[in-house]
Amino acid sequence: MNRPIPYEFEPRPGPAGMQQIVIxxxxxxxxQCCASLRQEGFGGKILLVGDEASLPYQRPPLSKAYLxxxxxxxxxxxxPERFFQDQHVQLVRTRVESIDRTAQRISLQSGQRIAYxxxxxxxxxxxxxxxxxxADLDGVVGLHTLGDADGLRPRLQPGRRAVVAGAGFIGLEFAAVARTLGLDVTVIDVAARALARAVSPECARTIADSHTEKGTRLLFGCGVSALEGRNGKIAAxxxxxxxxxxxxIVVVGIGAQPRTQLATQAGLAxxxxISxxxxxxxxxxxxxxxxxVAGFPDAASGRRIRLESVQNASDQARSAAARLMGKAVSHNAVPWFWSDQGDIKLQIAGLRSVDDEHVVLPEPQGQAHTVLCIRNERLAAVETINRPGDHMLARRLLAKGVRLTAEQARAPAFQLRDLH
Known part of the structure; x- marks a missing residue:
């Protein structure tokens, strides 16, 4: 079957005669890629294919405001839907089954094929x-899609017992929400501390203390060995x-893996x-x-990395759109992340390494503090808790590649703005 999807739009070819881009x-x-293509002036056809029934949506609020x-x-x-109509972006709500690189077309679950x-x-x-x-018992859930959140919301009743497997961003964000709603919450992780792969020990300690103070039990250095059910529902x-x-309730937040199946089947590296x-x-x-899903060369570390963040997704989408419109683009944005956990606002700029030297800047009040991660006499990353000003400054400093030693940062009079 090679039936085209109806598309009422008179295209204007882009660079190199490009008429149709499929995402x-x-x-x-x-x-962001389809929006940026229009902003960059692409006048050809754009088809955005997604396997969820809803309009494209933001995921970060799922574990916070939405719950x-x-x-x-x-x-x-x-x-809103009107945006896609006005921008002549064809939304195709189905699953892609395969990519035919030779014919330059994709096959959909329906059997339809779309050229690109x-x-x-x-x-x-x-x-x-x-x-x-x-793992398939009723009450054992993930928190990745709108459907996941819709299934979880009615379960969040005061007094219910929630166990969170994984002390990463999703697990801790959910824990903060669940405690706010009056649930009994226990978080367990095989690592020795919270956010073990994401933040410094100093930052992790502050975050863990905040959760503990609000009544969440944190159990580190142990994993889940068994799930006990009763009448088809999770019991212990x-x-x-x-x-x-x-x-x-058991919320599973033990990490994610890139969805590379289509690329692998198509023979991409x-x-x-996807390389x-x-x-x-x-x-x-x-x-x-x-x-x-993309593994890319990181200029700062000299390694190939893959990032799971809204900022990286949006920045790469803008870069790809600009390149498709003929601009000379080399993607090299400073990565940054955030996580809201109750009254904790964690923001990270740059990428830390286990070998970095950490310097904690003096704490003026409460939980607020800033952790500098220094590598080879350069500022490599900055972690902040409830200090958005330091975070914004850090992003500018990291983009400039400022030099800094741990000795300089530990000087009594040192302030981050001194580097600006």
Whole structure:
């Protein structure tokens, strides 16, 4: 079957006669790419293919405002339906089954095929699942999609017992919301501390203390060994060190993996994500990859990395769109991240390494502080808690590549703005 999807639009070819760009994935990267293509002046056809029924939406509020019922589903939409009509972006709500690189077309679940002059893969990542019997019990849930959040919201009743597997961003954000709603919350992680792969020990300690003060139990150095059910529903979690935790809800937040299946089947180079160059091109010059699914060369570290963040997805989408419109682009943005956990606002600029020297700037009040990560006499990353001004300054400093030693940073009179 090779039936084209109806598309009422008179296209104007872009650079090199490009008439149709197809984007697989309607998350942050996919949406931003189609919006940026129009902003850059692309007059050809754009098809945005996503496998969820809703309009493209923001994921970060799912674990915060949406669970607290402070935001509706429509509040999460990037734009209303009218935007896509006005911008002549064809939304295709179905799953892509395969990519035919030779014919330059994709096949949909329906059997329809869509041709492309350039293909952008923005399929994102999917949450890791527990490889345990009982992982499919009622009440064992993830928190990745709007559907996940819709299924979770009615369960968040005061007095219920929630066990969170994983002390990463999603797990801790959920824990903060659950405590606010009056649930009994226990977070467990095989690592020795919270956010072990994401932040410094100093920053992790402040965050853990905040959760503990609000009544969340944190159990580190132990994993889930078994899930116990009763009448098809979760009843308890058993830990590797012998504890039994009664549970009405188990939220699984043990990381994510890039959705590379389509790329692998199509024969594209894949290594911790779809391999791309500094222009975000894959091993096929007619295909780009952006966002969580893309593994790219990081100029600062000299390594290939893959980032799971809204900022990275949006920045790469803008870079790819500009390049497709003929601009000379080499993607090299300073990465930054954030996480809201109750009254904690964690912001990170740059990428820390386990070998970095850490300097904690004096704390003027309460939980607020700034951690400088210094590597080879340069500022490599900055972690802030409840200091948005320091975070914004850090992003500018990291973009400039400022030099700084730990000795300089520890001087009594040192302030971050001195480097500006």
């Amino acid at each position: 697989i994935g309607a998350g942050h990267a996919g949406f 607290l019922a402070k935001a509706s589903a429509s509040d999460l939409h990037f734009r 002059d350039h293909l952008v893969i923005a399929t994102g990542s999917s949450p890791r699942k527990m490889a345990l019997q009982g 979690v058993h830990t590797a060190d012998g504890k039994t935790l009664p549970a009405d 894949v290594d911790n994500g 791309v160059d500094e222009k975000l091109l894959t091993s096929d010059p007619a295909i780009s990859a952006i966002g969580d």
